[in-house]
C-alpha cells in the first residue's frame with residue numbers, strides 16, 4: 001500500500017520571519033490531518049531554523065531540501081553535500097527539478113548521479129521528471145519521462161527506485177496556473193508506472209509517484225482520487241499554510 005506524500009517546494013522564497021510564520025501556521029492547520037506524509041523544502045539557508053521549529057511542532061512535518069551536490073566535500077564553491085543536509089535533519093531531497101535542468105543545465109546523467117549519492121547516504125531522492133510544452137504537443141511525454149527515469153534505472157537498477165519518490169511535473173503546468181487535468185495526469189502516471197513495471201512489477205507497485213504543476217486546494221482532491229497519483233509536489237500553493245494544509249487534507 002503506497003502512502004501519499006504532499007511536499008512543499010518553497011523555491012527561492014522567504015526570510016526568517018516568513019519561515020517561522022509559515023511553519024507555525026502549517027502546524028496549526030494540519031491538526032487532525034492523517035494518512036498522508038507532509039514535507040517542506042525551504043531554502044537551504046533556513047534549514048536550521050526549520051529544524052528547530054519542526055522539533056516543537058505538534059504534527060509530523062518532514063524536512064526536505066531543494067537540491068544537493070554530487071560531491072561530499074572539497075573545492076566546490078556554493079554547493080551543499082548530503083551530509084550537510086543530514087546535519088540539519090533534511091531527509092527528502094528534490095533533484096532534477098525542471099528549473100535546475102533548465103537554468104543550471106543539469107543533465108539526466110548528472111541528476112542520476114545525485115540520485116545515487118542520496119541513496120548511498122540514506123536520504124530520500126524526490127526525482128522530478130516531466131516534459132516541456134513542445135514535447136507534450138509532439139506526443140513525446142512518455143518517452144521523455146522514460147528517458148529521465150532510465151538514467152537512474154539503467155545505471156543503478158530498478159530496485160534503486162524503492163524508497164525513492166518520483167514527481168511527475170509537466171513543465172507547462174509549473175507555476176502557470178494551468179494544471180494537467182486529473183485524467184491527463186493519471187494517464188501519464190499509469191504510463192510511468194507501466195514503464196517501471198517493464199523492469200519490475202514489484203517496484204512499480206511500491207514507488208510513490210507524485211503529481212506536480214499548479215496543484216491547489218481546488219484541484220487536489222480530483223487529482224488524488226486517481227489510482228496512480230500518490231500526493232503532490234507543490235510550489236506556489238505551499239507558501240500559504242491554510243492552502244497547503246488543505247492540499248494535504250485532500251490526500
Ligand code: PEP
Pocket residue numbers: 009169173174175176177212213214215233234235236237
Ligand atoms: C514546482 O515547482 O515543483 C511546482 C509544482 O510549482 P507550482 O505548484 O507552483 O506549479
